Amino acid sequence: MSYVASGGEFNRDTNYITTRITADGRDGYPVESGRYRLVVARACPWANRTIIVRRLLGLEDTLSIGFCGPTHDQDSWTFDLDPGGVDPVLKIPRLKDAYLRRFPDYPKGITVPAIVDVGTGEVVTNDFAQMTLDFSTEWTEFHREGAPQLYPEPLRDEIDEVAQRIYTEVNNGVYRCGFAGSQESYEKAYDRLFTALDWLSDRLRNQRYLVGDTITEADVRLFTTLARFDPVYHGHFKCNRNKLSESPVLWAYARDLFQTPGFGDTTDFVQIKQHYYIVHSDINPTQIVPKGPDLANWLTPHGREALGGKPFGDGTPPGPTREGERVPADHSAG
Structure with missing residues (x-):
């Protein structure tokens, strides 16, 4: 399967299933506890957002979660982490089955x-941008006590x-670099990406979070790209002006979030690397997965507390990660 844009510049298809x-x-799918299953892959930055928000808001008992493996074929994401390669709730081997239903x-x-x-086995939505906003605004009846705003x-x-x-220049910007099909489109994408990262550095130099003095949706959206920057985007996608760990403000900011419950404990570095380096075989034909980088530095002091702000505002951190949803110790920086 080819990922590189044959025409030069990569353009993401953003025409998602917009049912809410x-x-x-109002779209025929009311919020109900136990009715729906969130299907994710830890490797995917868009899916990682939903894992974080679900955990921060305490929706684990309301919305079950199914984990696909880190790689997929041309046809579908698959449940190869589950016994027999079948999701235990949906009873399907491929996510495509729910789409086709x-x-x-x-x-x-x-x-x-x-x-x-779950009842019909039909996909409801894959609109990742709206999904997390709806978790915050439509699922409030089921938020945990102390859930952040x-x-x-x-x-x-x-x-x-x-x-x-953040979406156009950073989340998608790294892909625009990695999937560029010409030198000219790559260099243009590279310049756009680092212009935006410099803007974010300036914004975060004297404030702990992106908007206001608590964690918001904006921080969640930036974090999942920053977490993948050094393990994947710097080398695999040629976003190599500098590493995240060489950007003092963004590196401290990313570590601050990583060390906050809900962020680092949902980040699986092994699956992240396996996904990009194995699936994008036109970029990495050998499918060799790099051994580095060293992850221990994610846990070093960041000093961002000095800027004030409270991660959860008047709320509280989420409790321990649920059994069966934990990132294996050897897949994280823990």
Whole structure:
């Protein structure tokens, strides 16, 4: 399967299944405890967002989670981590099965994260950007006591504005570098990416979080790209002006989040590296997965507490990661 853009510049297809699960059920899918299953892959940055937000808000008892393996074929993400390669709740071996159950002629790529209606086995949505916002705003009945306000109403316009730039220039910017099909498009993408990272460094130099003085949706969206930067994007995607660990402000910021419950404990560095270096065989034909980088430095002091702010505002950290949802110790920096 080819990932490099034959025309030069990589353009992501953003036409997702936009059905929403809401408190009033206006799209036919009301929020209900136990009705839906969130299907993710720890390797995927878009899916990693949903894992973080679900954990921060305490939705584990309400919304079950299924983990695909770190690699996929041209056809689908698969449940190869589960016994027999079958999801224990949905009883399917491939995520594609849930897509086809709702859309028999589904013409597009099978993506994670996806939410599946357990009763019908049909995919409801794969619109990752809206998904986490709805967790914050539509699923409030099931939030844990002390859940943080990740999308507080007074800050939504600013969060949206910052998140949009993070998406176009950073989250997608690294892919624009990695999947570029010409030298010219790569260099243009590279310049855009590092212009944005410099902007973020300036923004975070004197404030602990991106918007306001607590963690918000904007921080979640930036974190999943930063966590993958040195293990994958710096080398594999040629985003190599400098490593994250050589960017003092962003490196301290990323470590601050990593050491916050919900962030580092949902990050699986082994699966992250396996995914990119094995799946993108047109970029890495040998499919050899690099051994480094050393991860111990993720746990070093970051000093960002001096900027003030409280990670969870008036709320509290989430409790320990649930049994069966923990990242293996040898896959993390722990």
